[in-house]
Amino acid sequence: MNGLSERDICSKFVTPALVAAGWNLNSQIREEVSLTAGRIIVRGKLTSRGQQKRADYVLYHKPNIPIAVIEAKDATHSVGAGMQQALEYAELVDVPFALSTNGRSILMHDRSVSDGTVEQEISLQEMPSPEQLWQRYAAWKGIASAQNPVINQDYFDDGSGKAPRYYQTLAVNRVIEETAKGRDRLLLVMATGTGKTYTAFQIIWRLWKAGAKKRILFLADRNILVDQTKTNDFKPFGGAMTKISNRQADKSYEIYLSLYQAVTGTDEAANIYKQFSRDFFDLVIIDECHRGSAAADSAWREILEYFSSATQVGLTATPKETKDVSNIDYFGEPVYTYSLRRGIEDGFLAPYKVIRYDFDKDLTGYRPEAGTHDRFGHEVEDRIYNQRDFDRTLVLDRRTKLVAGKITELLKATNRFDKTIVFCEDTEHAERMRQALANANADLVAENHRYVMRITGDDALGKAELDNFIDPKARYPVIATTSKLLTTGVDAKTCKLIVLDQRIQSMTEFKQIIGRGTRIDEEHGKHYFTIMDFKRATELFADPDFDGDPVQIYEPGADDPPQPPDDDDVPVSPGEIDETDQPEIIGGVLGNPFGDEPPPRKFYVDGVEVNVLSKRVQYLGPDGKLITESLRSYAKKTLQKDYKTLDEFLRRWTDAEKKQAIIEELESLGVLLDGLRDEVKNGETFSAFDLLCHVAYGQPPLTRKERAEQVKKRNYFAKYEGKARAVLEALLDKYSDEDFGPLENAKVLQLKPFDEIGTPVEIVKGVFGGKSAYEAAVKELQQELYREGA
Incomplete structure (x- = not known):
């Protein structure tokens, strides 16, 4: 045994x-x-x-x-x-x-x-x-009866092998169990990209199939969310399902999907939900419930209170808790929470790196000279303008061009067809950014003008391209500039770059924006995404309410210029601005509808120099804290933490049956050899052993070829004859080319030049006398390779 x-x-x-x-x-x-x-x-x-x-x-x-x-x-x-x-x-x-x-x-x-x-x-x-x-x-x-039919109802299985992930199963079971106990107000908190809608489908399926809930209403606040739900996750409901899309209620269905604006209106006649009796629905599911249902005077709350006899389940990635709005006050404490941090840790959500730029005018401010006029002839108010003002009350054209240039620079260094969302202050800013990006990418725009498009609530042409933007198979649009339309609910799985040129002070909105990139799409090479921050939005990472740390971030260092004071005005939260209520646009293609009066909401100042001041890299360490250093420095600290001296590391390396185990251990801590080789001059020629000893302990490295030559010079092979010597010499040559990998995998004996000596069985048994003898000879060869340390 x-x-x-x-x-x-x-x-x-x-x-x-x-x-x-x-x-x-x-x-x-x-x-x-x-x-x-x-x-x-x-x-x-x-x-x-x-x-x-x-x-x-x-x-x-x-x-x-x-x-x-x-x-x-x-x-x-x-x-x-x-x-x-x-x-x-x-x-x-x-x-x-x-x-x-x-x-x-x-x-x-x-x-x-x-x-x-x-x-x-x-x-x-x-x-x-x-x-x-x-x-x-x-x-x-605490289930009263183990035979409860609701508890024992199976989830939907189409035979494809797709099953809920462990946390989705847990979320479904928590709701089902609480429903079986008679609880009728439930809240599920699941990070964006973790499958809230699929989870909702499984909840509805089990309750519906068990006969516990016969008529169900699913509410969302974006038409695209309802349509995606109907054609994707909810498709198995088939003919039992309908979408409420007109002003006449058809009461012959069992599953109803609705945009909440479609069932409410400004007058009694427009409130289609009142055509249903108060007890018509047994279950109401509210998707993205943070965006309105929590407010006591919202249209959502009006619907929920009308159907108060139904079990109501709220779904959100960001439970909203403010003085006036509280989901927990209405639904109660969440029955289950699956956070962004947990999703990244489990590998179901994409991690991200952050590139943060600080511009000189953003930090030190811009004060116009007395009598300065903008491009439309308006005299610019004499005061200090800083980051809060830019693109809200004052526009520096060179700042816009600099942002567009940095976005383009990154895309050129990675892939110019990586899907990108640029979040701007308002729709006018989104249009200017579209123009700047079009000019910065004139070659690709010449091939197809849809390379960069503004997708905002007031732009019909842009909104018509939304489906193409989120379709992994559609090449265009590549870059979308927006202000609010893409903050939530849009399932852009292949989005690899999120740009923040918008001041964000709402944690709810920040999480939703970050959520646009958290979906993994391995089929299209999407394993992580990048955030470019031009307006300090990523400072919210430090907020204790944020539950997901970036893996890499470029940001100002301790010696960089000071940040603008926080008390020079009262900032307006972007969450308070609606796309239907944007600042008036003065000048440009829209002209000036006011003539000379009143003064414009925005000044447009050309020719003012704007420069980048700083950036710095931060890595997410094994303890979950951000550390500011290069990969080389991080690797040194990581190695020295476990192996304080070179001798300790040498003992570990020598004693390890498989050197690959040490490499995998380091990789799990974020130390990747390929990345180190990129940072170390001639790093690609060094063995893993020499690279690590050089980085961590300052030892002069040998190339793989030099280390192999040392073994040959010591006449190590003199004690072997014939085929045994030929095999070991060939293994040493493999080491020179490929490092220790061939020494740890007997399958190498199937390759040239070993196949000319004999089959793997003939070599192991006939040449060396058995597996244990072969392994002992290879182990001795490795010890000889590293005998003199680094």
Whole structure:
């Protein structure tokens, strides 16, 4: 038994014990369940995946209800060796039972026990049955009846293999459980990009199929959200579903989707929802409920209060809590929260790096000379203008061109067809930015004028291109300038660049804007996205209410010029500005509708120099805190933290059976060798060993070829003859070309020149006398390679 692997223990002992206890192998037992995707680690232009959280077993009452986690180890481990891992996964999926086994017995941890024995060791023959654990699970959850049909209703399964992620399952189950207990006001908080609408669909499906809720209303505040929902996630409802799109209510359907503006109006006759009786709907789902339903005097609240007898579920990425507006006050505390930080950590959301620019006029201010007139002849008020004023009350044309130039510079350095959203102060600013970007990218605009477009609420042509912008298959538009229209709800999966040239002081709005880029699209090479910040919006990262840290940020350093004072005026939150109520545009193509009076809301000043003052890089460290340094400095600190001296590192390197394990360990902490090689002169010629010793301990590095030549000069191969010597010399040549990889993978024996010596079996057995002898010879070769350290 001691010779059996962990997988052998599972197949020969654990699975048979589960089946003998009554667990259904097809529907209740899942092995090697990937709970997370592994965090995406970003360093420069390079990305890698961190380690997945993968449970050896998850046991289910039904496919949608996990109730226990099992971690297995081989027989050389103690029975409780996997318990801490099992407890971590049990907490992640919210189940009370965590089991650890080595194939000989089981250690069972029962979180449902409030007093008495929490952990006890049992034999494999005492494996609990599904009925035993389900009854105890239901009691732990406070479910009155374990046979409740709502609780036991399966989720929708189209046979494609798509199933809810662990947090979506948890969110659905929390709502279902609370509904079964009679709670009728529920709030789900899930970060943008984590599948709120799909989660809502599964909630509705289970309640509808169980007969608990027969008529359902799904409300959203953007027409595109309703249409996306109807044609995508809600499609399985088929003919039972309708979209309310006219002023006559058809009461023959069961699932109703509606833009809330479509059912409310300014007078009683326009309120279509009143054509339904107050008890018509059993369930009302409010998508993006932070944008109005919380306010006591909002149109949303009016609808919710009219259908007050229905169970109401609010969905939001950013629960709104202000003096006058509170979702929690209406819905109660969230039944489940899945944050942006958690989504990034799990690898389901894209991390991001931030490039922050500070301009001299933004920080030190601009004061016009006495008698200065703008391009339309208006005398510019004599005062100091700073970042709060630019593009709101005063426009510096060179500032706009500088922003457009920096955006273009980044796209040229990466990919000029990366989908990009530029958030501006208002629709007029969005139009000016469109013009500046068109001029900065004149070559691509000449090929297709839709390369850059303004997409705002008052621009019919721009709005008509919105579907093309969010379609991964559509090449154009590439760059969208906007002010509010793209802040929320738009599923732009391939958006790789978000530009903030808008002052943002609302945490809710900031999270929503960041959410435009958090979706991962590996098919189109989208693993992370970039934020360019020109107006200090990313200072909100430091706010304790923000729950997702960037992986990289360029920003002013401690010695950079001071920031403008915060008390020189009262800033207007962008959240208070509506696209239908923008500042008047004076001059330009619209002309001046006021003649000489009243004075313009904006002054347009040309010819004023604007320059970049500073930028700095910050990395997200393993402790979740931002650290300001290069990758080289970060790698040095990371290595020296675990290996304080060169000797300690040499011992670790020498003792490691697989050098790749050390590399993967460093990569999980954000130290990527390819990135280091880019920063170190001639780094591509050094072995991983020399590169790390050089960066962390200042040792003069040898190239792989130099290190191999040293072994040959010492006449190391003199003790080998014939084919054995030929094999080891060929391995050394492989090292010169490819580093240690070929030395750790016996498959290299299938390649040239080894195939000329013999087959892998002939080489291992015939030349070296067996696997252990071959491995010993290779290990000795590696020790000789690193014998003199760095």
